[in-house]
Amino acid sequence: MKEIIITENESSQRLDRFLKKLMPQASTGFLQKMLRKKRIKLNGQKSEPATKIETGDVLHLYFSEETIANF
Numbered sequence: 001m002k003e004i005i006i007t008e009n010e011s012s013q014r015l016d017r018f019l020k021k022l023m024p025q026a027s028t029g030f031l032q033k034m035l036r037k038k039r040i041k042l043n044g045q046k047s048e049p050a051t052k053i054e055t056g057d058v059l060h061l062y063f064s065e066e067t068i069a070n071f
Helices: 015-022 028-036 065-070
Strands: 002-005 040-042 058-061
Touching: 015 028, 028 040
Parallel strands: none
Antiparallel strands: 002 058, 040 058
């Protein structure tokens, strides 16, 4: 698991766009699937791709270290 705390520079953007910037090698379909399956959680909850992230939000990525390294 990887934990990311949203900073002021990263706030006020959509969750799906932030994830695409964070993991440019990952396809949009893969990221949306991981959001649906609760493998990516925002503040401990399932979130929609269009959710706006704010300063201080906590993003949890429930991927293996190998998967994170590939992206």
